Amino acid sequence: MQFFSVVSSPVLLLQLCISTLHHMFASIFSAVRYWRTTSPVSPVDRKVDQRKVQNATTPTSVNYHFTRKCNYKCGFCFHTAKTSFVLPLEEAKRGLKLLKESGMEKINFSGGEPFLPDKGEFLGKLVQYCKQDLQLPSVSIVSNGSMIKETWFQKYGADLDILAISCDSFDEATNQLIGRAQGKKSHVDNLLKIKNWCLQYKVAFKINSVINTFNVDEDLTENILQLNPVRWKVFQCLLIDGENAGESALREAERFVISEQQFQEFLDRHSSVSCLVPESNEKMRNSYLILDEYMRFLDCREGRKDPSKSILDVGVKEAICFSGFDEKMFLKRGGKYVWSKADMKLEW
Template sequence: MSPKSVVKSVNWHITNRCNYSCRFCFAQNLGKHEVSLEEGQKILKKLSNAGIEKINFAGGEPLLHPRLPDYCKTAKSLGMTVSVTTNGSRLDRKMIESLSGNVDWIALSVDSCLDTVEATMGRGRGEHVTNALNAAFLIHEADIRLKVNTVVTSLTWQENMRPLIRMMAPDRWKVMQMLVIEGENKTSSIGLGITNGQFREFKERHRSICLSPGVYPVFETADDMEGSYFMITPDGHVKSDVGKKITLYSLDDVLREGIDTLVDSDKYLDRGGLYNWKNLCEDNIKVVL
């Protein structure tokens, strides 16, 4: 039996394939090998048996993975809260119908109020914000909880995203300082980095936004993120970014030794990694102000 861990959530980057080329992306070299559906379902069962309660399917662009609906269905059948993080470009009613009933959260990546800025950073070709607004409407329509993920860069730290966030009306908004990882985005992200002070300015401008009673934006510095996420690559290895470089480990070894031996559980808790994702409201386990 795996040792008990306070880490109850995992990000599985199920594919390296992506239709965007975001310069700041920290998951650019995940490896092209994807496990079979059968092996993937075994991985999900191992995670469930280890006490993982929430899984986020990411990429790359996870909607490009043809078996994503099957993975979501399996994870849901194991009792997990299921989330998908997407750029939203392929999110139409047909796609949402294929996920409906097995997905609790959909996270949209939106980093600027301006389509031109998003395009400059490689997120889309000048239509990303418009697509995200349309996707947000469809997500709400399907009664799936909406999360917005924002990476703050040198091109966006002075922006006021309040109007856009109000229009999208997310249940959760996570705001992250750009994290530079050796071998991932260190070269492509040159010129996009920001100081801790600039990130604090962005935080002060947005921290008071009340998304719903008792729920405010969550802000994560680069230091908060480093080593505090449980991440799995497309081929089923555990990915660590400690030292701002990628190191891979056997999933079986990590689960046997305990997730907390690899993931900094104090950082995980301090950044709000554990919250009431089944019923996000006033009684949150932790609300980061």
């Protein structure tokens, strides 16, 4: 009866219609706004030369940054938490299978901090899939080490070839200045603990260091020799527009940047360390195949990260054509090495 009275009045009926339309448009606007904030920015539409696609580079070694979230705040980070997106597990597996079918031999999982999603379970399932199902010769991880538990090694360690832990200094005060820390926890103590777990569970142990203004004058020789990693990868601090430099960046890394001469002096100081693998900005910028959280290859040639289309949408061969990857530089920097722990003949 009340409804009939409302609709029988032209004025009230008009108000009802306006109110309904208002709610409809508000819902549509809300949905569009959500889509724009959660969907990846589409790369510039570039025409594909089919001959180039047919002769595309083989993705022998791929770095998959499946998450950007991290619990550390390293001031020079060049893959920052611009999104919180992580692919569903089955979609990530589908992409990894596509890469294997295109010739991938080594996968390296990174972030962000790769042990954050599901407290390492998501990562563990990917590691297990790559080794057991895809039977890749090498599966590796780069981590800050803060989230790793011994139970993870017990469950997934057999399927992991190399674990690289990022450590820029053995002085806790320096790590705090860099941002390579979480609260008052000792990054160095954690590093030593993980080294022992790697030995116990037969995982090759590696160290990555970013050389910057806060550690460039240090001598890490004694500590590195004591830890005895299979490789000590030493990077020169690199600026990437939109990541750690520029107006839209989440970091301001300019104060961490060192010169080529400073980097070389650091390398000379550590020339007696046989496992040292140096990587200047020139070597690093174009010699990595990097997949982001949407499984898009990132082209860093112009000093920023320009994404391809996702391999899940267009396939590996088409996407890799826009990666900017320099295979000659990849080989020159020693990107191809003995990367399967079965071939390393390590004494556990």
